[in-house]
Amino acid sequence: MPSREGPPPAKLSAPHATSQRLLDPSGRADYNGAMSETQPASRETIFSGIQPSGELHLGNYLGAIRNWVALQSSYRCFFCIVDYHAITQPFEPAELGRRVREMASDLIACGIDAEKCTLFVQSAVREHTELAWALSSVASHGELGRMTQFKEKAAKNPDNINAGIFTYPVLQAADILLYRATKVPVGEDQRQHLELAREIVRKWNARFGETFREPEALYSSTPKILGLDGQAKMSKSLGNTISLREDDAAVWNKLRTAATDPARVRRTDAGDPDKCNVFTLHKFFTGAERQADVRQGCTTAGIGCIDCKKILLEGIKADLERIRTRRAELLSKPEAIDEILVEGARQARDVAAETMAVVRDRLGIERIPGRAP
Ligand code: AMP
Numbered sequence: 001m002p003s004r005e006g007p008p009p010a011k012l013s014a015p016h017a018t019s020q021r022l023l024d025p026s027g028r029a030d031y032n033g034a035m036s037e038t039q040p041a042s043r044e045t046i047f048s049g050i051q052p053s054g055e056l057h058l059g060n061y062l063g064a065i066r067n068w069v070a071l072q073s074s075y076r077c078f079f080c081i082v083d084y085h086a087i088t089q090p091f092e093p094a095e096l097g098r099r100v101r102e103m104a105s106d107l108i109a110c111g112i113d114a115e116k117c118t119l120f121v122q123s124a125v126r127e128h129t130e131l132a133w134a135l136s137s138v139a140s141h142g143e144l145g146r147m148t149q150f151k152e153k154a155a156k157n158p159d160n161i162n163a164g165i166f167t168y169p170v171l172q173a174a175d176i177l178l179y180r181a182t183k184v185p186v187g188e189d190q191r192q193h194l195e196l197a198r199e200i201v202r203k204w205n206a207r208f209g210e211t212f213r214e215p216e217a218l219y220s221s222t223p224k225i226l227g228l229d230g231q232a233k234m235s236k237s238l239g240n241t242i243s244l245r246e247d248d249a250a251v252w253n254k255l256r257t258a259a260t261d262p263a264r265v266r267r268t269d270a271g272d273p274d275k276c277n278v279f280t281l282h283k284f285f286t287g288a289e290r291q292a293d294v295r296q297g298c299t300t301a302g303i304g305c306i307d308c309k310k311i312l313l314e315g316i317k318a319d320l321e322r323i324r325t326r327r328a329e330l331l332s333k334p335e336a337i338d339e340i341l342v343e344g345a346r347q348a349r350d351v352a353a354e355t356m357a358v359v360r361d362r363l364g365i366e367r368i369p370g371r372a373p
């Protein structure tokens with residue numbers, strides 16, 4: 001359950017005290033973080049984002065999206081397709097709109113429900129980039145350079161080390177803080193970015209007065225799903241994924257050769273499910289009783305890895321079939337996706353505009369003549 005603690009109520013004091021008090025979008029806290037005891041903790045605000053990479057796979061699905069689906073009923077949730085993050089990598093402008101809509105339909109097919117949460121596209125709310133710029137004035141250049149993801153992207157593509165991949169985590173912090181979100185459901189790979197967001201909050205508050213609260217990461221039971229190689233995290237760029245769009249034959253082809261406990265070399269060797277990535281997937285897709293049978297079969301060499309994978313396939317197939325059916329329904333009325341995104345952006349903009357008004361005030365630019373409306 002969500003914790004109710006947070007920083008002690010902060011004072012609206014120096015240096016630019018304002019009479020404007022921002023309301024928490026949940027309506028239960030004033031902007032200084034003073035939680036009302038009478039309101040349920042479940043109304044805390046959640047924000048998370050996903051790039052329109054064109055592919056939901058078992059990694060981001062199990063590591064994050066299933067968590068989003070579970071959380072949307074109890075929290076005020078903002079889920080965002082982060083297209084401005086995506087443009088920091090090579091991409092085709094003519095395809096961006098399609099990728100965004102595909103990601104939206106995949107998320108909805110997985111169970112994201114626009115009646116329960118706000119689903120929207122980052123670029124539709126201009127305040128994301130505006131706040132990112134303001135935050136970049138307190139973000140530390142040194143810290144940004146230490147981000148593992150930045151170093152990986154830079155090493156992979158030495159000819160395109162653009163400033164966007166460097167300041168990527170600042171935009172991510174802006175995403176979260178615009179909605180005054182306190183919980184951020186992500187996979188393990190985002191840990192450093194979340195820490196950086198917390199540091200940005202501390203520096204901002206120290207420089208401009210208490211404005212934001214430090215957001216906390218929320219991890220799933222398995223915050224890092226390994227790829228089929230059993231080595232690195234499952235990731236599109238590593239080519240070790242099972243995509244939610246794959247048909248059953250393609251899923252089986254990949255699963256059949258997926259790495260298992262490396263110590264189980266022969267069929268007659270006993271395996272250790274706790275060292276086997278395939279068993280990790282059983283935890284999501286196979287019921288408790290069958291899971292116990294698989295564990296027993298593996299540790300006694302009663303079943304082989306192929307038997308174990310066939311059982312896993314049944315569970316994956318059932319889940320993917322449900323998602324596929326829902327996606328096909330959505331495809332038959334594409335305008336419904338656009339409507340959801342338009343309405344989501346409207347809701348998001350209202351909250352974002354409130355936050356930016358306070359941020360501008362803190363910066364002293366709220367009353368500058370000729371400012372944008
Ligand atoms: P991405 O698809 O990289 O934009 O990531 C979307 C969300 O899924 C983020 O919260 C990631 O941390 C999470 N995620 C991506 N890949 C994995 C993985 N292999 N295991 C766990 N979580 C993941």
Ligand code: TRP
Pocket residue numbers: 047048049050051082085171172173175176184185186190193
């Ligand atoms: N960087 C995240 C990823 O690649 C996506 C993201 C952007 C995000 N903004 C965010 C996640 C804000 C959580 C909160 O997966």
